[in-house]
Amino acid sequence: MNPWLGQLKKEYRLGKGGALGALIALFLYLGLGVYTAWRMGKPETFFAFCSVAVMIHVVYMAGYLCVSYFLEHKTMHLWLQSPLSVSKLLLAKLVNGFAALALSLFITSVVTLIAGTMVMDVFELNPDMTWPDVIYIGTFLVIHILLISFYIGIGITFLWAIYLVTTKTLGKISGWVIGLGVFFFGPWILAKWEDTKLFDALFIWGKVNLKYNDFVYGIFKHVYVGYYFYHLLLALILFLAASWLIERKVEV
Amino acid sequence: MIEFKNVTKKYRNHLALDDFTLSLPKGKIIGVVGENGSGKSTTLKLISGLIRPSKGSVTIEGEDITRKVSSAKVSYLSELDVYYSFYTVGETIGYYASLYRDFNRSKAEEILDYMKLDRSKKVKDLSKGNRGRLKIAVNLSREVPVILMDEPFSGLDPMVRDSIVKGLLSFVDFQTQTIIITTHEIKEIEPILDLVILIKDGKVLQMEEVEEIRIHQNLSIVEWMKKEYE
Amino acid sequence: MADDFNASKPIYMQLADRINRQILRKELAVGQKLPSVREMAIQSGVNPNTVQRTYSELERMGSVESKRGQGTFVTENQSVLNELRQNLKKEQISSFFADMKEMGFSAEEMISGLKEFISTEERGEQRD
Structure with missing residues (x-):
């Protein structure tokens, strides 16, 4: 068997417990939603529960990876002894996390779709709404949740690499301080940079108008291809930096 | 074959x-001995590529050791008593085979039979002794020039130690493989060593052929070690 | 296994001694094949290189012969075996003699003591 497939299977086994736990939590939560809606006599409450469940998936990868990285700490020497490069080792975790995310999000989306169109009849609330609209909005949302969740997962991976390097070389306390520093200041610095004129010149291009102007209360009127390209680039840089740091700087 | 330079x-x-500074020859069973904290484990970890020298160089067959170089040439048994606990014995072997x-693979199966390990048993349910045996099975099944064993006997009862020593003699290819063992249980491996390296405070104190110590000094390794340490 | 050897004496010599005695006791028959180096290493729990050295030493002494590609065999040359027997006897006697002399026994005392010991030993064996 291909070594990476073997690694993929190992990560599947490592992550299985957590993913199942998350799924059970999801069902319990949705059950609570059904109960609340029934007690209040308002079916639309269940749809609200479902919407929150869908949105919460943006942090799914982060949660999955935190568990996976935490569990791996005990077996770091086995993990690093592998003949695979660190980028492939990380990718095995990311792919498994993404599969678990996709499954969980798929289930939640189907339930939400049922809740929105049958329990709380969206077509009755908004007579302009048609099935193609629902599919369009749903697809847009699902794709973006997948992307954002994966993106945050890569951010977590980078933080983990920073944490590993600093705790080994500077000690546990400094490791946490630097890790938290990057966690809080990293996004802040990025936000500052994304506000600059240079950023706009570089990445705000390829405007695509969305089909519905009043889509989600008019927040998303259009998107920029360049902006996606920027985040893709940033994700790639973070991933490669994390791989490099662990490959070259981490000792066990 | 393995060189430590400054x-x-x-x-x-x-x-x-x-x-x-140390130069290790090919095709020998080499014991690395010394008191706790003398640098035995560090020496093996440097060969395994899990750590890197702060200064100087470590090479294997002329190549600088990195994680990648080492993973192709070195099978390393860590002193840590940890494996993926969600795997069974059989799955652990399958994972490493992939x-x-x-x-x-067939050598691994032979060793499992020899060690009488139940393939369907979960790693987390194994006794300490059987986890030690499983580690050896994984370690010895790789056909690589260098086999490193960091404290393979520590915390194991005499029966297990014996099966590890016998397993080593049965399953290692002495024509092509070099074995480097660190241990405190010197008596256990005394008869199977070719060479012994004595480390003290992060430096090589002595490197000797074990039979030469017996022939010329009439000393056992433990006696020799005590004498050299003083 | 390992404990059977004296850790401060060369193991290859101890193993050679052991095999020679087995040959003299006919536990290893004339012309019999010795275990391969690896088998012997596993049986006795010693390094294969040590076993190799033992086999070379035995070959030098003449008690075994190695046949190319077939292995190592106990020699069929009876005179060599006799000589080996005589040598071992001489070795034991000389160390016995040296020890006794060191303790101040005379030659007569040694001979009479030996005779007496042997006769009681044999009587003991007959009773068993």
């Missing part, structure tokens, strides 16, 4: 190896 290894608050192209 290697210094500093950790945050201590010096593990200090200007350490990971390493040099993994000899």
